[in-house]
Amino acid sequence: MNQRVVDVSQDARARAHIDEAKYQAWYEASIRDPEAFWREHGKRIDWFTPYAKVKETTFGPGDVSIKWFSDGVTNAAHNCIDRHLAARGNQVAIIWEGDDPSESRHITYRELHAEVCRMANVLRNRGVSKGDRVTIYLPMIPEAAFAMLACARLGAIHSVVFGGFSPDSLAGRIQGCDSKLVITADEGLRGGRKVPLKANVDAAIQRLPADSVDHVIVVRRTGGAVEMDPVRDVYYDAAAAQVTDECPVTHVEAEHPLFLLYTSGSTGQPKGVVHTTGGYLVYASMTHQYVFDYHEGDIYWCTADVGWVTGHSYILYGPLANGATTLMFEGIPTYPSISRFWEVVDKHKVNIFYTAPTAIRSLMGAGEEPVKKTSRKSLRVLGSVGEPINPEAWEWYYRVVGDQRCPIVDTWWQTETGGILITPLPGATPLKPGSATRPFFGVKPVVVDSDNKVLDGACEGNLCIDDSWPGQMRTVWGDHERFVQTYFSTFPGRYFSGDGCRRDADGYYWITGRVDDVINVSGHRMGTAEVESSLVAHPKVSEAAVVGYPHDIKGQGIYAYVTLMQGEEPSDALRKELVAWVRKDIGPIASPDLIQFAPGLPKTRSGKIMRRILRKIAEDEFSSLGDTSTLAEPAVVDDLIENRQNRT
Numbered sequence: 001m002n003q004r005v006v007d008v009s010q011d012a013r014a015r016a017h018i019d020e021a022k023y024q025a026w027y028e029a030s031i032r033d034p035e036a037f038w039r040e041h042g043k044r045i046d047w048f049t050p051y052a053k054v055k056e057t058t059f060g061p062g063d064v065s066i067k068w069f070s071d072g073v074t075n076a077a078h079n080c081i082d083r084h085l086a087a088r089g090n091q092v093a094i095i096w097e098g099d100d101p102s103e104s105r106h107i108t109y110r111e112l113h114a115e116v117c118r119m120a121n122v123l124r125n126r127g128v129s130k131g132d133r134v135t136i137y138l139p140m141i142p143e144a145a146f147a148m149l150a151c152a153r154l155g156a157i158h159s160v161v162f163g164g165f166s167p168d169s170l171a172g173r174i175q176g177c178d179s180k181l182v183i184t185a186d187e188g189l190r191g192g193r194k195v196p197l198k199a200n201v202d203a204a205i206q207r208l209p210a211d212s213v214d215h216v217i218v219v220r221r222t223g224g225a226v227e228m229d230p231v232r233d234v235y236y237d238a239a240a241a242q243v244t245d246e247c248p249v250t251h252v253e254a255e256h257p258l259f260l261l262y263t264s265g266s267t268g269q270p271k272g273v274v275h276t277t278g279g280y281l282v283y284a285s286m287t288h289q290y291v292f293d294y295h296e297g298d299i300y301w302c303t304a305d306v307g308w309v310t311g312h313s314y315i316l317y318g319p320l321a322n323g324a325t326t327l328m329f330e331g332i333p334t335y336p337s338i339s340r341f342w343e344v345v346d347k348h349k350v351n352i353f354y355t356a357p358t359a360i361r362s363l364m365g366a367g368e369e370p371v372k373k374t375s376r377k378s379l380r381v382l383g384s385v386g387e388p389i390n391p392e393a394w395e396w397y398y399r400v401v402g403d404q405r406c407p408i409v410d411t412w413w414q415t416e417t418g419g420i421l422i423t424p425l426p427g428a429t430p431l432k433p434g435s436a437t438r439p440f441f442g443v444k445p446v447v448v449d450s451d452n453k454v455l456d457g458a459c460e461g462n463l464c465i466d467d468s469w470p471g472q473m474r475t476v477w478g479d480h481e482r483f484v485q486t487y488f489s490t491f492p493g494r495y496f497s498g499d500g501c502r503r504d505a506d507g508y509y510w511i512t513g514r515v516d517d518v519i520n521v522s523g524h525r526m527g528t529a530e531v532e533s534s535l536v537a538h539p540k541v542s543e544a545a546v547v548g549y550p551h552d553i554k555g556q557g558i559y560a561y562v563t564l565m566q567g568e569e570p571s572d573a574l575r576k577e578l579v580a581w582v583r584k585d586i587g588p589i590a591s592p593d594l595i596q597f598a599p600g601l602p603k604t605r606s607g608k609i610m611r612r613i614l615r616k617i618a619e620d621e622f623s624s625l626g627d628t629s630t631l632a633e634p635a636v637v638d639d640l641i642e643n644r645q646n647r648t
């Protein structure tokens with residue numbers, strides 16, 4: 001166990017909103033009387049009608065219902081833009097840094113207001129109104145922010161689909177929420193390479209019933225030639241030229257949905273996670289302020305893509321609700337050089353930098369020089385998110401990137417939680433490399449064993465949360481039963497995260513990773529069932545089982561066991577074909593790293609695949625397979641070991 005403790009620096013302590021004493025006092029108050037705590041902190045956003053009700057939540061058993069501030073009326077775009085105009089209309093809201101280092105753009109709050117109103121008017125002219133779903137399939141360009149905020153302004157519900165998803169995945173997500181309008185770009189640009197977004201949208205729509213999508217709005221990014229349907233498609237610049245830059249804000253109830261975000265689980269197809277307006281915004285903005293110790297004037301950069309929840313909460317909604325300057329980066333860490341992150345930090349004098357362990361690990365490989373040749377003296381706080389950060393990567397991030405000056409906030413949370421739940425606070429929390437440390441205000445983690453028994457003190461088990469917080473997801477779009485089943489049935493009466501964790505004697509939490517059939521590849525969540533169903537859809541595949549295995553850069557890699565149809569022969573060519581198949585079917589993030597052709601899979605006599613054994617073999621730890629006597633055909637295991645792909 002890593003015992004190193006990195007104490008809070010004098011600098012961090014001196015300027016921090018929250019010191020240790022305040023953390024203890026606020027945390028204790030938030031758990032003792034959540035109603036009073038959140039009644040106070042709910043005021044951090046503007047309300048058109050103030051709330052009288054605060055917390056109306058139950059985790060069952062039985063009914064699960066979550067409402068916060070339910071009689072309050074507000075609007076997220078108003079809170080992220082309009083309310084700042086008087087005091088900071090000329091302050092930069094968004095710094096956009098292009099893929100090409102010669103391209104950047106500064107957008108003030110006043111300009112953001114005009115841009116968002118224009119986009120909202122374009123949507124309104126195409127029939128979008130309160131409650132309608134709009135699918136956004138855009139690269140990391142300012143229009144992605146305009147589009148999300150334009151939806152929020154109208155009370156429409158956005159569903160952002162990451163630009164790396166395939167036409168099939170996009171089609172499923174358009175159909176899943178019946179959106180009639182899609183906003184995309186001609187092409188995306190990442191690391192100098194073009195991504196055919198509009199062509200993907202065309203291919204997605206082709207797979208859907210004819211009346212599914214009425215409008216496609218196409219932002220010009222590269223100017224590349226794309227097919228335009230004369231009735232359905234319009235270029236954004238042409239449409240925007242027809243409308244004004246004023247658009248009234250739609251007043252919405254606190255519990256009106258703000259967005260859907262599809263995410264993978266252990267079973268079935270991705271589900272639409274529903275986040276609502278009031279509680280989400282209170283929680284995203286409050287965590288942004290305290291976790292990153294954000295102060296007026298800070299330049300803040302989160303390197304995530306807006307296609308993931310991190311981009312929603314910590315590029316857009318949290319920072320803008322706080323009137324911050326948020327940096328949005330179109331490119332990748334290694335283009336045009338491996339110093340790009342640090343060059344951008346210096347170029348824009350970034351104070352707070354939030355990235356993923358996978359990025360750190362991939363940069364570590366190139367050594368210190370590409371980092372050390374940059375100044376980075378503007379940096380004050382570093383953040384990590386997406387997967388457990390291994391102590392080696394933590395130390396490198398701390399020493400090489402942060403020059404041992406900057407606290408690292410290792411933030412544990414999920415798409416479902418809306419915002420950060422377990423995290424250090426820069427001026428309060430002594431750090432332990434590899435630990436997400438302690439709960440944020442109002443968050444009540446519990447560790448339970450497989451019988452739902454609460455474990456005390458230092459322990460290891462399943463990480464659950466025992467009471468609601470305002471940023472929590474409210475339901476699965478169109479399927480409340482699935483919401484209850486997925487999160488509240490394994491351990492009745494509690495929210496189950498799907499993660500395992502250890503708690504040490506200091507009450508610090510160490511996330512050990514997923515305990516369900518979800519794998520985390522480069523901080524992106526993938527359901528093994530999704531990859532399996534893609535593989536078995538290939539005509540030569542009869543059966544497939546997918547597990548994760550430790551990967552030096554990605555955290556986890558995708559290991560697929562594939563049984564071929566009778567008469568098909570394993571070959572390297574077929575291996576490549578299967579990788580390409582999954583890539584095309586789901587998207588590059590789902591590409592299997594290793595494929596093992598297996599004549600048979602280990603099954604119990606009742607036909608259930610024993611994944612425990614497959615995981616062990618994939619981890620190259622087959623000496624500890626445990627009991628295999630219950631297998632229908634114990635001999636298949638010998639073949640699996642013999643032909644394993646991951647020999648270390």
Ligand code: WT7
Nearest residue numbers: 310385386387388410411412413414415511525
């Ligand atoms: C899963 C959620 C939350 C935004 C990004 C991912 C893992 C996330 C950490 C962390 C250890 C982490 C968990 C979680 N995870 N952050 N700091 N330490 N694990 O969102 O796609 O919903 O995935 O990511 O396993 O359950 P997501």
